[in-house]
Amino acid sequence: MKKSYRKWLIIVSSILCLSLLLFLIYNIQTHKEKKVIHMVYIPKLIDETNDFWTALIEGANMAAKDYDIDLVIDGGTNETDYEDQNRRIQNAIDSKADVIAVSPISYTNTTEMVKKVKESGIKLIFVDSGVDEDVADALIATDNFAAGMKMGKFMQQSLDDDSQIAIVSHVKDASTAIDRERGLRAGIGPYEDQIVEVVYCDSNYQKAYRLTKDLLEKYPDLDYIAGLNEYSAVGAARAVDEIQGAVSQRVKVIGFDNSLEQIKFLEKGVFQAIVVQKSFNMGYLAVETALKVLKGENVPPVIDSGSELITKENMYTEQNQKLLFPFFDK
Template identity: 45%
Template sequence: MKSHKKEIIIIAVLMAALLVIFTGLLTPEATQTQECSMIYIPKIKDDANDFWTELISGCQMAAEEYNSELEIMAPAKEEDIEEQNQLLREAIEKKPDAILFSPSSMSASDELLKEAKDQGIRITYIDSYTEEEIQDLTVATDNVEAGRMLGKYARTLLNKDSKIAIVSHVKGVSTAVEREQGFREGLGDYADNIVDVVYCNSLYEKSYELTNELMEKYPDLELIAGMNEYSAVGVGRAVCDAQAKDQIAVVGVDCSQEAINLMEMGVYKGIIVQKAFRMGYMAVEETIHMYNGDAVEKNIDSGCELVTPENMYDSDIERLIFPFN
C-alpha cells in the first residue's frame, strides 16, 4: 500500500513539472523579452571623461545582455546644442523603437522630441532632462540631493567668513541648475558667502583659466566647488599648480583617475561620485522593459556617494571609484 502511495506522489510531481514546461512552451511571450532597437545621444562621447565612458559602457552592457540593438550618436562638444539636435533629427529618421537622450538644453530639443513621440518612438532621458515633461522615462542622479550632500560637507571645511566660488559646467542645463541649488541648500547661511559663479562649458582648459581668474580676483578664497568632472578637475589642476591646496579647498562632482590622484595629493577635499555605469545600465534595461509593456517607474534615481580622503579606500567606495578594476 505504501509503495502505491509513493508511486502516485512521484507521478503527480512529474505531471506538475510537465505542465509547467508545456505551459512555458505554449506561451513564450510570457517568458521572453522582445528585442528593442535604441539610439542613445549623450551630451558628448569623450574617452578622457570617466563619467561618460562608464555611463555609455553601462548602456552597451545592458543592450548586449538583452540582445537588443544600441547605436551611440554623440556631439563633439557638450555645449554644442545644435549638433546634438542634428543628431536627434538623424535618429528620428532611422525610426528606432526608443531614443535615449541626455539633453544639453532645458528646451532647445523639445520640438524634435515631440516629433519623435508623435511617431511612436519611446523617449528615455539619461542624466538630465528638459523643462517640459516629454519623456516616458528618466534615469538620473538626484542632482539637488547630490549638490546638497556636497554643500553640507563643504560647510564643515569653512567658517562664517569664508569666501566660496563655484565653477559650473554648462549654464542652464538641468544638472548645473540643480547641483548649484542643492549646494546652496547644503551650505545653509554660508551660501551668502558665494562670491562668484562661472561656467566652463565642460572644458578642462576653460575651467583651469577661470579658476586662475577667480584666485586673482578673490585672493582670500577658501573653497571652490566644481559641478562636474571637467569643471572640478580644471579647478584642481589650477589650485595644484598655484600651490594653493593649503589655502583653497576643492570639492566637486564626478570621479576620474585624475580626481583620485588630486585627492591623494590633498587638493580635493571631497567629491560626489555618481553611479554612472549603473545609470546607463538601468536606462537601457528599463527602456526595454517599457517597450515590452512592463510597468516601470517614470523617474529613477541612480544614486551617488560622497567620497573623502577618509573613506576613499573603504571597500564599497573603492568599488565605486574603480569600477573596472
C-alpha cells in the same frame, strides 16, 4: 471500404492542415518575440578622456548585449552644441527606432525636438539630465539636487562668516548644472550669500583651469571652490594644485565625478571630497528601463542611479573602492 478510406483521408488531411497552421502561428509568434529592438542613445558627447561618459556608455552597451538589443550610440564632441544634438535626435526619429534615449544638452533648447520623438510614436528615455517639460517615459539620473546638497553640507563644516566661495560649473543651461547648484546652495545654508561668483567652463578642462586661475587672482581671500562636473572639477584642481605654499593649503576644493586624475587629487589633498555618480549603473539602467517601457511594464518616472560623497579618510573602504574603480563591472 471506399467511404471509410475517404473518411480517414479527410481526418488525416485535417490533422495535417491543423498542424501546419499551428506550426505557422508558432513561427510567426516566435518571430515577433525575437524581433530585435532598435534603440538609439544620444549622449551629451562622446569623449574618451571623460570617465563619466565612458563608464555610462559602457554600461549601456553591456545591457544591450545582455538583453540582445541593437543599440546605436550617436553623440557629438561638444557638450554645449544642442543644435548638433537636435539633428542627431531627428536622425534617430528618421531611422524608425523603437526607443530613443537622450541626455539633453539644454534644459530648454532640446525640448521641442524630444517632443517630436513622442509625436512619432517612439518611446523616449532621458539619461543623466532632462528638459523643462515632463515628456519622457522615464528619467534615469543621479538625483542632482541631493548630490549638490551633499557637497554643500560637507562644505558647511569648514565655513565661517568670513568665508568666500566660488562655483565652477559646466554648462549654464544644463539641468544637471542647475540642480547641483541649487542643491549646493541649500546645503551650505546660511553661507549661501558668501558665494562670490559662479562661472561656466562649457565642459572644457582648459577653460575650467583658466577660469579658476582668474578667480584666484580676483579673490585672493577665496576659501572654497566647488567643481560641479568632471571637467570643471579637474580644471579647478589643476589650477589650485599649481599654487604652492600657504595659498594652496588654504583654498579647499570639492569636486564631482571620479576620473583617475580626480582620485589622485583626492589622495594628494587637493580635493577635500568628491561626489561620485554611479555612471555605469546609470547606462545599464537606461537600457533595461527602455526594454520595460517597450514591453508595457510600469516603471517609475524618475529612477535615481545614486551618488556617494567620498573623502580621503573613507576612500579606502571596500565599498568606496568599488565606486572609485568600477572596472566597468556590472
